[in-house]
Amino acid sequence: MNISLYELSVWVLPLLLAITFHEAAHAFVAYRLGDNTAWQLGRVSFNPIKHIDPFGTLILPAMLLFAHSPFLFGYAKPVPVNFRKLNHPRLDMVWVALAGPATNILLALAAALALHALPLAPAASAQWIFDNLKNALVINAVLAVFNMMPIPPLDGGRVAVGLLPRALAMPLARLEPFGMLILIGLLILLPLAGSQFGLNLDVISGILRTLTGYVIQAVLFLTGNA
Secondary structure (H helix, E strand, O other): OOOOHHHHHHHHHHHHHHHHHHHHHHHHHHHHOOOOHHHHOOOOOOOHHHOOOHHHHHHHHHHHHHOOOOOOOOOOOOOOOOHHHOOOHHHHHHHHHHHHHHHHHHHHHHHHHHHHHHHHOOHHHHHHHHHHHHHHHHHHHHHHHHHOOOOOOOHHHHHHHHHOOHHHHHHHHOOHHHHHHHHHHHHHHHHHHHHHOOOOOOHHHHHHHHHHHHHHHHHHHHOOOO
């Protein structure tokens, strides 16, 4: 695949900002709620190197790209949280988990608001700035929606574990070691298997794309860009 330097320049910066702020938000909220584990490891940081996961940030998106997946996703290095140190472990786990997607929504709103300032940008760089802001909106919307899937260790899975009755939360929590394998199966292997039999089994990607579209439309409406 031919990817130009220009294309890299308008995707890499928004992506790095999105994952860095997402993970730093988890670490910061955990620290504020009583757990200093991530703080001591330097994860409350805007240095993207501290948050990049070789597989989740680089290899997995590349696999999806070359597999022609209709929905690309990835993840950063998970922030270590000792839930027993939190002031109110079950409830605070929900707040820590929500901090990442909420930050991505705020970044999407900021990118959409910044579009109004484009007329003030130099003509030579206006298109480059526009493409960065547009991609920032898309990337942050995708990260927010994808991470709210109710499968541990994604944020949505941890929110579900924190809110569901214990009888349902414990079996769901036990899925965490297998969560990424489940996601790869649902988003890559199942659609590939279906295509061999002429079946469209890419249901999860379709749901994620639809929800992401709704989020983007809502952000554009709220920021006066609709």
